[in-house]
Amino acid sequence: MGSKALPDKCPLCGGTKKAGKTTFTVDLGFGVVVVRDVPATVCSQCGMDWIEDRIASKLEKIVNDARQKHLTVEITTLSEVGVMSELV
Ligand SMILES: [Zn+2]
Numbered sequence: 001m002g003s004k005a006l007p008d009k010c011p012l013c014g015g016t017k018k019a020g021k022t023t024f025t026v027d028l029g030f031g032v033v034v035v036r037d038v039p040a041t042v043c044s045q046c047g048m049d050w051i052e053d054r055i056a057s058k059l060e061k062i063v064n065d066a067r068q069k070h071l072t073v074e075i076t077t078l079s080e081v082g083v084m085s086e087l088v
Pocket residue numbers: 010011012013014015043044045046047048
């Protein structure tokens with residue numbers, strides 16, 4: 001396989017980007033949302049991460065949900081909301 005379409009250099013530091021996982025955190029003001037195990041492309045040098053659009057829209061739903069429920073702290077993982085199965 002190998003990467004052909006995606007530029008595999010980090011635009012910030014020139015480090016190597018690779019598939020990994022990141023933790024997504026949002027401060028809502030009244031509370032925080034933390035989503036763990038988010039699939040992302042991560043720079044091995046500076047740790048900068050890039051999240052795919054469809055993953056980002058899932059995160060947005062989680063954030064909106066937490067905002068509506070007015071949760072002070074919401075800690076979840078993407079696998080709990082069924083994203084992993086959709087990706088396969
Ligand atoms: Zn980098």
